Each structure stands twice: as structure tokens, then as C-alpha cells.
Amino acid sequence: MTPTLSRYLAGNYVLNLLILTASLMAIIFLFDTVELIRRASGKDQVTLGAIFQMSLLKLPDVSQTMLPFAVLFSAMYTFWQLTRSYELIVVRASGFSAWQFLTPFIAVAALFGILQMMVINPVGSVLIQKYEHLQHKLLSNEKNEIAIFREGLWLRQAVLLADENAKSGENATIDPQEQTLIPGYMIFHAQKIKQPEWKLSNVTVLYFTENSEFLQRIHADTALLGDNYWLMSNVKIYKKDGVIPENIDVFNLPTSLTREDIEESFSSRASMSFWKLPGYIATLEETGFDAAPLRVYYHNLLARPLMFAAMILLAASVSMRPPRMQGNFLMIVFGVFIGFVVFFLSSFLQALGTSRQIPVILAAWSPAAICFLLGLSAMLNKEDG
Template sequence: MIKLSKTLSLYLGKNYLLNTLAVLTALLSIIYLLDILELLRRANKTGDIPLGIILQMGLLKLPEIGQTIFPFAILFSALWTFWQLNRRSELVVLRASGFSVWQFLAPIVLLAALIGALQIGLINPAGALLIGKYDRLESEFLKKQSSQIALFKEGLWLRQEIDPDKQQSFKKTHNVNLAEGYIILHARKIAHPSWQLLNVTVFYLDTEDQLLMRLDAKSATLEKNLWTFNDVLVNSNQTPPTRLPAFTLPTTLTIKDIEDSFSSPQSMSFWNLPGHIQTLRETGFETGPLIVHYHNLLAQPLFLMAMVILAATVSMRPPRFGGTLVLIASGLFIGLGVFFLSSFLQALGASNQLPPPLAAWAPSIIFILFGLSALIHLEDG
């Protein structure tokens, strides 16, 4: 078997890389324009927002969206590359020169794996950092939410705005005048599944960051738009310390909001995921979705390799088997199959109906085995 030269490997890799960049740029440009239109629509509802902020928010979101469309960009760029080589009869020349499909496929497969490794080590951490900044701008200008939640080994930390104008019902029901400001809540432990916070401390501050009140409670519960603190010591700057059996504060949060904030992987870097998963496990929270996401990232190089192999199965056939329309239809069919099977298995893993690592790795293994068997059949045929 003749060895593929370095020059030929670089030629194939260069063609594929340029096509990948072109496809990725086209897809991201379309998504960016659509996202800008959506942000402008939302901005019209909240008041005047500088156009520069809207454009910046769209750019900040691109790396996170880019990771979602990476497999499809890899798939379609591979289809395009092999179609070009086939159309120019370069594949025929390579085969006639004694090269097997495995030899001229190898540089492109390895390049796809390298792109996957780059996504894990660089693009994902950068995307997590930028999406965090996007969330802050969204909260500031589009007023999506006014709460911030974090979970550490020391317990739960939560920051929540107190806006009297939005909480008139609480004032009427409890006959309490609330000052505008925010609370910082710290719970050292969380009891599951009752979702009761234990050993709770709350700091109530005004808009000038001046302390208005401190609460030290044995426990707290969240239900019906209320924080209810039990066996609580109230320290106010206007009254002496008082111990009460219960004390309530309004909230717009729900238990689902808090749980979703912990399991959302978008703002979590790949390098920080293992520690965060361990913290969630120790505090009793559901870790299935994050474990699936973590192993999805680990499997990304293998998954992108599978996309190249699948593309080769339909685009390396002789031109007589169909033209451009057949190629596009094949690409769309493969893309839909990849999306639905991957989503289905990941949903099973997130709900623990399948072991999360298996749910994350299974699509890559299935697609590679299917692609290799199809290529072997193509070679023998």
C-alpha cells in the first residue's frame, strides 16, 4: 500500500479546513442576524437600549451557539469537501494511484478530532465566560431576571431584588412596608426532597448598600412567592433584636428556577464542571443533565470524527449516483438523524433512564460504527 505523502495530506486538510470555516461563518452569520432581530424585538418592549449593546450581546452569544452547530458545520463541510474532490475527479485519481479511502480520509478525520479538542479546551471555556457577560447585560438592559444564585461547598448563596412597586400584594396581605433594595441569603444546608433550607442567614440592604435588617433563621421554605423563615432572630436598625416564630419576605423565585440555575451548563466551563457536579452531588441536587453535558464535551472529538465518516459514506460515491440535490438531501437526512438520536439518548441520560456517560458516548460510537460499515461496503463494492 502506497503511503500518503505529507503534501497530499496537507492539501486535503487545507481544503477541508477552509470549507469548515466557510460553512461555520455562513451559519453563524445567519444565526447572528436572527439573534439581533430577536434582541431588537425584546428591546422595543423594555425601552431605549443602545444599538451597540444589542450588537455586543449578539456577539457574546455566538461562541455558545457555535458549539451547538459545530457537528452540523463539520458534517456539511465534509460533504462539500468530498463532493469537490469527486467533482474534480481527484478521488478517482487517488484511487487509481493505489490509495485507499482510509488513507485520504485520515487527514480530514484527524483534523475534525483536533477541532473537537480545541472546542473542549478553548472554545467552551471562552463561551462560558462570554455567556456569563451576556446574562449580566441581559439582566441589566432587558430585565430578564433580578436574582443571582450560586452553590458552593459552604452552601447556597442567593441575591434577590426587593421592588415594592412589584410586590403590592405582599404589602396588602402582610401590612408591611418594604424598602427598595435587595437581600443576600445564605443557607448552610439544604434538606431534600422537602427543599428546606437550614441554618439560614439573610442580609436585607437598601439601594445604597446600607444594611436594613439581618435575619438568622433555623430554617426557611420557598412556596407561593414567599420566603418563610422559621424560628428567626430579627435584627433591624430601627428596632431591638426580636425572636419570632416566623417571618416572611416576597420573592419571584420558584424552586424550579433555583434547580435550573444549577443544572444549566451554558455558563459553566468544561474545566469547572467536575467540581460543580461533585458539589451538586454532595448537596443532594440532580446531576444527570450536567454529567451528560460533561461527557458530551469529552466525546466531542469522537463525535466530529463520526460526522466526517458519515459524510464520506454519501459523498464519495461516483458522480453517476446523483448530483448536488442528492448530496444536499443526504446531508439533511443525516443531520436530522444525528440530531434526533443524540437528543433522544441525552434525554434518557438526563432523566437517569440510561447511565449518563453511556447516553453521551453512545451516539458517537453508533455513528462511527455505522459509517465504517458503510465505507467498508463501499470499498468492497
């Protein structure tokens, strides 16, 4: 196929792809804005400008979910356009095969998949972090922060602390129910985590007031996460002005965090850039956590160019029909149905991979491979009989 014809076909498809993607993003932005307005009702400090800002920050990440549909539907519309204007018939009559005709479309789709993987995803991960920061600041009262590094697990949790200044006398005691509580936070660190028992080793807890004034440090050999508490053993408590630590065999440290809170925080796929995922996955596994969800997500991103190319084949198999032939509408509806089936199949297999019921590679790559083979077989049947 000549370069001029290839550029013409690719240009038509790129234009339709951009228009459809922009239209879908506008719809997503509208619904997100309405939802944020609902959540912000009754919060005077949240302005309309802040709501629009949050919607824009969230848009690139949320829009990635609908990109396969944009690739599929824009390809179907482009093929329908070319068929209706008889341009497709002229191209085929010139001696070009369907595979030559589809090459520019497949190339554009694959490049778009690479663009999403290497550019859109990293940009979306940066913006979604800013969105989450604004959401916690303006719409949520939670102040828990969780992070995983090679040095271990770090937690930051807002707590209420007993006001030591309320005591009078060196050995004065106050009824716990009558103690004055002041806002503060604790920083929790553990070097290793043993799964699935959730047994943490070499644990250190630091307490600070909200003005970052240090109050005390707790060190424990191990800690087990229970319901609303950490069960710590071989504990040493270092007071702010104390030199000799207080030794306790068993100590219950209250917490509002659950296992689900921690797992969802450090495995948040949206906030992880494609380029940082391999290192972060290695860090999780070294620390003792299950990195299967992030592995599935990473390989799913790698499979995007193949998935987008498969969408072109599926679109061509249902749209490249002569205008005189009946059933075009039904075939297009069937193509839309295939797209949604692919989406649910992909979600189902990824869920199986996340729970380790099937291998990660199979969970991430099989949806794209199945779609590609289905589209390829349909086109082979259409082109070569």
C-alpha cells in the same frame, strides 16, 4: 499517504469548514440581532451598538450547537468537490485505500472537536456571562442572582422593604397597607439542601437597602420552599439596632423565586467553562443538588471529537461516489437527513440522562458511538464489500 497529499486534503477541508462555519455564524448573528431589536423596542436606553455587542457576545455559545452540522456538511461538500474534479479517483487509483484517504479529514475533525472542548467552550462561557449581565441590565427588570459554592447556596433577590423612618414614636404602628415601601435587596444563604423536599438547613437572610445599608438579619434552623414563600422554623430576627433577637417558631418569608428558577440558574450550562465543570459538579453534589444535567453536558463535550470523526465517516459514506453513478443528489439528501436524525437522537438521549432515566455516560456517549459505528459500517460495506 504522503505528507504533501495529506496536507492538501486537510487544507481543502479546513478551508471549506471555516467558510461554512463563518456563513452559519453570520446567519445566527443576523437572526439574533433582529430578535434583540424586537425585544429592545420601546427601550430608549438600548442603543444599536449595545444590541450588536450583545449579539456578538452570544454568538460563540449559540454557534456551538451547529458545529456538528458544519463538520458534516463541509465534509460532504469537500468529498463532492474532489469527486467532481476526479482527484478522488486519481488518489484511489494510486493505490491508497479509503481509510488512508479519510485519515486527514478525521484528524482535522477530531482536532476541531478538541478545539471546541478546550478553547471555544471556555471562551463562549465567559462571553455569555457578559451577555447575560447586559441582558439583565438593559432588557430585563429581574435582579435575582443565584450561586452555589462549597459553603452552600447563595441567593440575591430584589425586594421592597418597609421604610422604618416613616414611623413616628418608639412604639408607633402603621397599617401595612399604608406603609411606605423602599427598594432594597436580601441575601439568602443556606449551608445544606435536602432533595427532593427542598429543605434547607442553617439559613441566614440579610436585608439591605439599595444603598447597601444593613437593616436586619434573620436566622432559621430550616426553611422549606413553597409557592411564593420560604417556610422557616425556629427563627431569630435581629434588628439593626437591637441586641436581643425576636424569637418566632414559624415565619413565612415572601419570595418570587421558584424551584425551577433556582435549578435553571445554577445548572446553566452555557455559563460554565469546560475546565470548571468538574469542580462545580462536585460542589453541587456536596451541597445536595442534582448535578446530572451538568454531568451529561460535560461528557457530551468530551465526546465531541468522536462525534466530529463520526460526521466524517457519515459524509464519506454518502458522498464518495463516482461522478458517472446516478443518485448523488438523493444520497446527499439522505446524508443531511441522517445529520438531523443524529441531532434529535442526541437531544432525546441527553434529556433521558438529565432526568436520570438512563446512565449519564450512556446518554452523553451513545449518540457519538452510534454515529461512528453507522459511518464505519457503511464505509466497510463500501470499501470491503
